[in-house]
Amino acid sequence: MALEAEPVRRDADRLRAKYHRRYLMGRFTLYLLAIIAAFCCAAPFLWGAITALKLNGDLYNPNNNPFLFNQPATMDHVLFLFQETPFLTFIWNTLWMGFLVVVITLVLGLPAAYALARLERPWSGPMAIGIFFVYLVPPSLLFLSMSRIVVWLNLQDSTWALVVVYPTFTIPVSVWLLFGFLRSIPKDIEQQAMVDGYSRLQAFVRVVIPIMFPGIVAVIVFAFTLAASEFLYALAFVSPTVEKPVSTGVPTVLIRGDVFFWQSLQAATFVVAVAIAFVFNLFLDRFVHGFTMGAVKG
Amino acid sequence: MAGTLEDDASQDAPPVSVRSSKRITLGDREGALAWLFLLPSVVYIVGLVAIPFFLAIGFAFSDVSAGDPSYDFAGLRNYRRAFADPVFWTSLRNTFVITVITMILVVVLGTILSNILVADFRGKWVVRFLVLLPWTTPVSLSSVTWLWLLDSIYSPIDWVMREVGLLGPDTLFGPTGNMYWLGKPGLATASVIMVQTWRLVPLAAVIIMAGLAAIPDDLDEAARVDGAGFWRRMFEITTPLIMPVVAVATLFAAIFTFTDMAVVYVLTRGGPTNSTQVLASWAYYKGIEGGDIAQGAAIALFLFPILLAAAVAILRSVRKVEVL
Amino acid sequence: MAVVEVRDLHKVYDGAQQAALGKINLATEEGEYLVLVGPSGCGKTTLLRTIAGLEQPTAGEVLIGGEVVNGLPPRARQIAMVFQSYALYPHKTVFGNIEFPLKASRIDRPERERKVRWAAELLGLTRLLDRRPRQLSGGERQRVALARALVRDPAVFLLDEPLSNLDAKLRTSARDELKRFQAEIGTTTVYVTHDQTEAMGLGDRIAVLSDGAVRQIGSPSEVYDHPADTFVATFIGSPPMNLVPSGDRLVGFRPEHLLPEEDVPGSDRVTVPFAVDRMENLSGDRHIYGTVTGIGEPTRVIARLPTTVTTPITVGESHAFAVAADRLRFFDTDPDSGRRAEPVRLEA
Numbered sequence: 001m002a003l004e005a006e007p008v009r010r011d012a013d014r015l016r017a018k019y020h021r022r023y024l025m026g027r028f029t030l031y032l033l034a035i036i037a038a039f040c041c042a043a044p045f046l047w048g049a050i051t052a053l054k055l056n057g058d059l060y061n062p063n064n065n066p067f068l069f070n071q072p073a074t075m076d077h078v079l080f081l082f083q084e085t086p087f088l089t090f091i092w093n094t095l096w097m098g099f100l101v102v103v104i105t106l107v108l109g110l111p112a113a114y115a116l117a118r119l120e121r122p123w124s125g126p127m128a129i130g131i132f133f134v135y136l137v138p139p140s141l142l143f144l145s146m147s148r149i150v151v152w153l154n155l156q157d158s159t160w161a162l163v164v165v166y167p168t169f170t171i172p173v174s175v176w177l178l179f180g181f182l183r184s185i186p187k188d189i190e191q192q193a194m195v196d197g198y199s200r201l202q203a204f205v206r207v208v209i210p211i212m213f214p215g216i217v218a219v220i221v222f223a224f225t226l227a228a229s230e231f232l233y234a235l236a237f238v239s240p241t242v243e244k245p246v247s248t249g250v251p252t253v254l255i256r257g258d259v260f261f262w263q264s265l266q267a268a269t270f271v272v273a274v275a276i277a278f279v280f281n282l283f284l285d286r287f288v289h290g291f292t293m294g295a296v297k298g
Numbered sequence: 299m300a301g302t303l304e305d306d307a308s309q310d311a312p313p314v315s316v317r318s319s320k321r322i323t324l325g326d327r328e329g330a331l332a333w334l335f336l337l338p339s340v341v342y343i344v345g346l347v348a349i350p351f352f353l354a355i356g357f358a359f360s361d362v363s364a365g366d367p368s369y370d371f372a373g374l375r376n377y378r379r380a381f382a383d384p385v386f387w388t389s390l391r392n393t394f395v396i397t398v399i400t401m402i403l404v405v406v407l408g409t410i411l412s413n414i415l416v417a418d419f420r421g422k423w424v425v426r427f428l429v430l431l432p433w434t435t436p437v438s439l440s441s442v443t444w445l446w447l448l449d450s451i452y453s454p455i456d457w458v459m460r461e462v463g464l465l466g467p468d469t470l471f472g473p474t475g476n477m478y479w480l481g482k483p484g485l486a487t488a489s490v491i492m493v494q495t496w497r498l499v500p501l502a503a504v505i506i507m508a509g510l511a512a513i514p515d516d517l518d519e520a521a522r523v524d525g526a527g528f529w530r531r532m533f534e535i536t537t538p539l540i541m542p543v544v545a546v547a548t549l550f551a552a553i554f555t556f557t558d559m560a561v562v563y564v565l566t567r568g569g570p571t572n573s574t575q576v577l578a579s580w581a582y583y584k585g586i587e588g589g590d591i592a593q594g595a596a597i598a599l600f601l602f603p604i605l606l607a608a609a610v611a612i613l614r615s616v617r618k619v620e621v622l
Numbered sequence: 623m624a625v626v627e628v629r630d631l632h633k634v635y636d637g638a639q640q641a642a643l644g645k646i647n648l649a650t651e652e653g654e655y656l657v658l659v660g661p662s663g664c665g666k667t668t669l670l671r672t673i674a675g676l677e678q679p680t681a682g683e684v685l686i687g688g689e690v691v692n693g694l695p696p697r698a699r700q701i702a703m704v705f706q707s708y709a710l711y712p713h714k715t716v717f718g719n720i721e722f723p724l725k726a727s728r729i730d731r732p733e734r735e736r737k738v739r740w741a742a743e744l745l746g747l748t749r750l751l752d753r754r755p756r757q758l759s760g761g762e763r764q765r766v767a768l769a770r771a772l773v774r775d776p777a778v779f780l781l782d783e784p785l786s787n788l789d790a791k792l793r794t795s796a797r798d799e800l801k802r803f804q805a806e807i808g809t810t811t812v813y814v815t816h817d818q819t820e821a822m823g824l825g826d827r828i829a830v831l832s833d834g835a836v837r838q839i840g841s842p843s844e845v846y847d848h849p850a851d852t853f854v855a856t857f858i859g860s861p862p863m864n865l866v867p868s869g870d871r872l873v874g875f876r877p878e879h880l881l882p883e884e885d886v887p888g889s890d891r892v893t894v895p896f897a898v899d900r901m902e903n904l905s906g907d908r909h910i911y912g913t914v915t916g917i918g919e920p921t922r923v924i925a926r927l928p929t930t931v932t933t934p935i936t937v938g939e940s941h942a943f944a945v946a947a948d949r950l951r952f953f954d955t956d957p958d959s960g961r962r963a964e965p966v967r968l969e970a
Binding site: 026027030031033034035037038039040041042044045047048051059060062065066067107108109111112114115116119127131133134135136137138139140141142143144145146148149164165167168171172175200201225228229230231232235236246247248250251255260262265266268269272273274276277278280281284 | 329331332334335336338339340342343346347349350351353354356357410411414417419421423424425426427428429430431432434435436437438439440442443444446447451452454456457475496499500504528553556557558559560563564577578581582585586591594595598599601602605606609
């Protein structure tokens, strides 16, 4: 078969220019799409930040440009949020509740993931799928009967109800993620530890957990995000204002009947959103890694 | 030497080194260890998921309410009442419509976004941060933000449309100066779809990113050397290989939309005229606000079989497509 | 005209201290099988990928078919490449894999099918066309990768260690098949490997690389018999060339040229006392380890005696060995070294 290199011979320079143009077009499109995506996702929050600082007269005027300060900016509503409402209480509730939920999730979920990934039992596979199927029984189905159980446990109207109930949806997904992370760690490391004299359990604690640490952190962040975001259970089980987490506290306190404290609402949203997203982003790569391992083999 | 340690737990030979030449500790018995590790999670989930689940089934066939908490078996009465109520059917239809359309949008936009997020460009960290905001923010709070953005009088979107001449007398979108995003039935449904899509696209993108990262580099390079340009690589190589992961992302998006009541509750409370009422919010309305627990349970229970069927279908298709 | 040529090619990775490739000049001859060989990190794969267009050079030019191809993506370079992992598309059949490059060339379906079948037949894959890669053995996958490369009718084949994923046993027969395949097709091939035996067996010419530079290019026998420096001398050949420090030079001789005195005919030779301390019997040859004195400093060397040499050797004793003078090579003692003229020394 003879050589057929004519296009390259004759038009190398034209080709070079053409590919360079294509490359530039590609980069341009990439940046354009990235900017559009970022804008669509973040615009409501950026706008919310502006709104939080607006005077009532500025805000409640449909003719005013909503993206500019037509009257001077004010910290009044932000201060109102922090000083005159239980906002800080809500944040505190979400924090300690989230913390405990994460602890419970890890204490129960990490060993479970290890058992499924390493201690090969015949029922490992079906068990893993079973855990996933728990997701198909959502809060919107369980909340009614769950409220009975909460009453029975004497936790009604207390943030503790959430601490007890939330792990039901954080554990399954955490087990799945941790399972994925574990599968990416070669078994030799623990086996080496066991040869060196450690038992399975000791090898797990002393050797595996430190290696998994970044993955564990990613799961912590994800579980916390889920707990902080949950709405239905919090709405159904916790009525007293001081017990509420941020997700139900802010809407109920800052929306009284027909009165909306919009600026404070936006300030609250902005603060919470940025804080969580910042931490989440720090661990995004680890999180993606875990999903890969979990997803590839169902 | 290491091989023996993997086998049947009770026959574990003590390791060669001096330390533990005594009896086998609990830490070595793998069968027992496996149970110990798994049992707490299983108990927790059985206790707090399975039991309420069966309880809910029980309620659905009872007459339990806030006023009369005693359990009396009521047969199919709740279901007959539910089926007779047109709002139930509206909710069912809305749930499907909203979920299916959201799913499609989320998968398409999520795939595009995930490709953007894996590419290399300046400011990538900033874009990633901004793009995650819809997903990581508590649902209720982001919905409240949208509540104002879609307000009947003050909506900034309307303002922009008025400024560019799309809204107002003699314009494309009608004589009024406002769109009434949440006030008109069709628009309200579209708004709910839009908010659901907005908050789930980042999640789908992150999941699909995982799939993209799993494709070996040399496959892409081989495709380049083989002469495939961007589009051919995208459609013939990349997309088929991420199908299982896309299915997982679809499943998550579907579950989160199907079972969600927060967005509807905050934005529209199900209105106007129940055009955005979904099963989850209708169950809440009946069960908690209306006090008729049995009725609420009956409605909510409808979610389960559909979810189950969808999950099984999607997982089956994942198995079929699995090649890597 | 050289099919592939590289001029003053220089490559430094971002943030790296050392250059991956430093000023390389290379040109292939038409239809030849050129092997790039060297230890890991020597830059051979970087060089191959730069020729392919998967890496961009920091400076210098790459020419394919006489045209400078810098700035052109791989698909415009008239190349085909076989990766170390073969990079077969797992979701496509063997047919689909081989057909894929043709789709990009806008050839219509019947013609594509004809070409795929032609390539498949050439590589003995006809009955495997409906299988998927995961159902194939290592050797079969390699053939599919070759068929896929062949079907584009490229100006040059680039192969990146395609045999390293095969079992040792399979490797020799695969090597044979590869060479026959290339001889039949006649396309210029650039082949990368870290295995010097493979390089010696396959190449029409070998380029030995180390630390981003080409140490020597030549035919296998040239590189073996007349190494340009001590790196080439010790890298090529197994066991490696013996090097004995002597004055301001290193004296080199191959193990097979260090023989018992009575087996080195002629007067133009150097005799050395060889204190034997170990002996291995490998595939009929005897590998003898010991210390020689008299050439220079006492040095541990290896002698390789073929079966035809039956002189009895006892471990623990000193024997009189000799090396023919024309087999001696001389290198200077500077770490990057070349050759020098030889002073002839005679041994008592």
